[in-house]
Amino acid sequence: MTKLDQIRAAEARLLLSTYDRSPVLFVGGHGVHIFDENGTKYLDLLSGIGVNALGYNHPAITKTIAEQSQKLIHTSNLFYHEGQAELALRLTERSGLDRAFFANTGTEAWEAALKLARAHAGVLRSEGKTIGTKFLALEQSFHGRTFGAMSTTYKDKYREPFAPVVPGVEFVKLNDLADLRAKFSNEVCAILVEAIQGEGGIRPLTQEFFAEARALASSTGALLIVDEIQAGMGRTGKWFAYQHYGIQPDVTTLAKPIAGGIPLGAVLCTEEVARSFHPGMHGTTFGGGPLACSVAIAVIDTIEKDGLLANATAVGDYFQQQLRSLAKRHEAIVDVRGNGLMVAAELDSAELGKLTVAEMLKRHILINCTSDTVLRFPPPFILERAHVDTAIKALDEIFSEYAAGQGATASAGGHQRG
Numbered sequence: 223m224t225k226l227d228q229i230r231a232a233e234a235r236l237l238l239s240t241y242d243r244s245p246v247l248f249v250g251g252h253g254v255h256i257f258d259e260n261g262t263k264y265l266d267l268l269s270g271i272g273v274n275a276l277g278y279n280h281p282a283i284t285k286t287i288a289e290q291s292q293k294l295i296h297t298s299n300l301f302y303h304e305g306q307a308e309l310a311l312r313l314t315e316r317s318g319l320d321r322a323f324f325a326n327t328g329t330e331a332w333e334a335a336l337k338l339a340r341a342h343a344g345v346l347r348s349e350g351k352t353i354g355t356k357f358l359a360l361e362q363s364f365h366g367r368t369f370g371a372m373s374t375t376y377k378d379k380y381r382e383p384f385a386p387v388v389p390g391v392e393f394v395k396l397n398d399l400a401d402l403r404a405k406f407s408n409e410v411c412a413i414l415v416e417a418i419q420g421e422g423g424i425r426p427l428t429q430e431f432f433a434e435a436r437a438l439a440s441s442t443g444a445l446l447i448v449d450e451i452q453a454g455m456g457r458t459g460k461w462f463a464y465q466h467y468g469i470q471p472d473v474t475t476l477a478k479p480i481a482g483g484i485p486l487g488a489v490l491c492t493e494e495v496a497r498s499f500h501p502g503m504h505g506t507t508f509g510g511g512p513l514a515c516s517v518a519i520a521v522i523d524t525i526e527k528d529g530l531l532a533n534a535t536a537v538g539d540y541f542q543q544q545l546r547s548l549a550k551r552h553e554a555i556v557d558v559r560g561n562g563l564m565v566a567a568e569l570d571s572a573e574l575g576k577l578t579v580a581e582m583l584k585r586h587i588l589i590n591c592t593s594d595t596v597l598r599f600p601p602p603f604i605l606e607r608a609h610v611d612t613a614i615k616a617l618d619e620i621f622s623e624y625a626a627g628q629g630a631t632a633s634a635g636g637h638q639r640g
C-alpha cells in the first residue's frame with residue numbers, strides 16, 4: 223500500500239465527506255511547481271484556488287513566518303500588536319477605502335460585510351432615512367459557505383440542503399440592467415457583486431451594469447459591496463478588480479492571496495460605513511493575528527517590489543491570446559475570457575471539462591473546471607510565458623485526442639457531440 227493509499231483509506235474512515243479529492247499526495251513545492259510524494263513535479267496553474275500568489279516556498283514568506291513565529295503568533299484582538307495598522311494602511315492606501323477589519327477566511331470577511339450593511343442601514347433609519355434590510359445579489363455569484371455568505375450565493379446546490387437560508391436576499395440576472403432596476407428599491411440595504419465572478423465562471427460585470435449598481439446604491443444610501451476575495455490583491459493586474467472600471471465601492475472583501483497561503487480575510491470600508499460598528503458588535507478570536515498580518519505585509523511588498531501587477535497583466539494577456547489561438551484549432555473551446563491572471567476557457571461540454579482536468583493532472587499540470595464547462599486558471603502571480611506554453615501544448619494534445627476519439631466513435635456509428 224502506498225502512502226497515498228493509506229491516507230485515502232484513513233480519510234475515508236475519519237473525515238466528513240466534503241471533497242472528492244484527486245488521487246495525489248503533495249508534500250512540497252517551489253516557485254510555480256508543487257511536488258508529490260514521489261518527487262514528481264507539477265506545474266500549478268491553480269495555486270490552491272487562487273491563494274499562493276507568490277508560488278511555493280517564497281523566501282519573503284518563509285523568512286517572515288520563521289521570524290514572526292519566534293516573536294509572536296497570536297495575541298487575540300483584546301490587545302495591540304504591530305501588524306494590523308501597518309497592514310490596514312497598505313490596504314486602505316491601495317483600495318481608496320478608509321478602514322479595515324481582519325478575519326480568517328473569505329466567507330468570514332463576507333459575513334462582516336453583510337453585517338456592516340445591515341448595521342449601516344440601521345444607522346440610516348435611526349437618522350430618519352427610509353431604507354430596508356434586503357440584499358440584492360447576482361445570479362452565478364459565489365460568496366462562501368457560512369450562512370450569510372451561502373444565502374447570498376446563487377446556486378441551489380450550495381443553499382438547498384441547508385434551507386431555510388437567511389431571508390431577504392434577491393438575485394439579479396448578471397449584467398441585466400432592466401432586472402437590476404426592477405429589483406432595486408429603498409428596501410435594499412446593499413447590492414452585492416464580484417467585479418469578475420470567479421466560481422460562477424470568470425464572468426466580468428459590464429461597465430454599464432457596474433455603474434448602474436453604483437448609481438442606484440448611491441441614490442438611496444444603500445451600499446455597493448464588491449467581493450474581491452478571488453479577483454483582488456493584484457490577480458487582475460490592479461490591486462482591486464473594481465479599479466478597472468473606475469468605480470469605487472463602499473465596502474470590499476479580500477482573502478485568498480492576501481497572505482500567500484496563511485489564512486487571512488479582510489473587509490475594507492468607507493468612513494461613512496465604519497461608523498456603524500462599535501466595540502462588541504463584531505469580532506474574531508484569530509482574525510488579523512500577528513503571523514498572518516506580517517506575512518500579508520511581506521506579500522504586498524513583494525508584489526510591489528517584483529512588479530507582479532505588471533507581470534499579471536502581461537502573462538495573463540499572453541495566456542488569453544494563446545488560448546484564443548487554441549480556440550481557432552479546437553471548436554470545443556467556445557469562449558476565452560478573463561483579466562490578468564484570472565483566465566478561463568469555456569468548453570462546449572461538461573464531459574470534456576472533467577476529462578481535461580484529469581488529463582492535465584496526468585500530464586502533471588493542475589487546473590480546475592468551474593460551473594461544469596469553464597476551465598479556470600488562477601495561477602501564482604509569478605507565472606511566466608514559458609509556463610503558459612507548457613499548458614497550451616498539453617491542452618492542444620488533449621483536445622486533439624478527444625476530437626479524434628469523437629470522430630472514431632462517430633464513424634463507428636456512435637454519437638457525435640453536438
Ligand SMILES: Cc1ncc(COP(=O)(O)O)c(C=O)c1O
Pocket residue numbers: 327328329330332364365366367416420421449450451452453477478
Ligand atoms: C468570490 C469569492 N468569495 C468568497 C469566497 C469564500 O472564501 P473562503 O473559501 O476563503 O471562505 C470565495 C472562495 O472561493 C470566492 O471565490
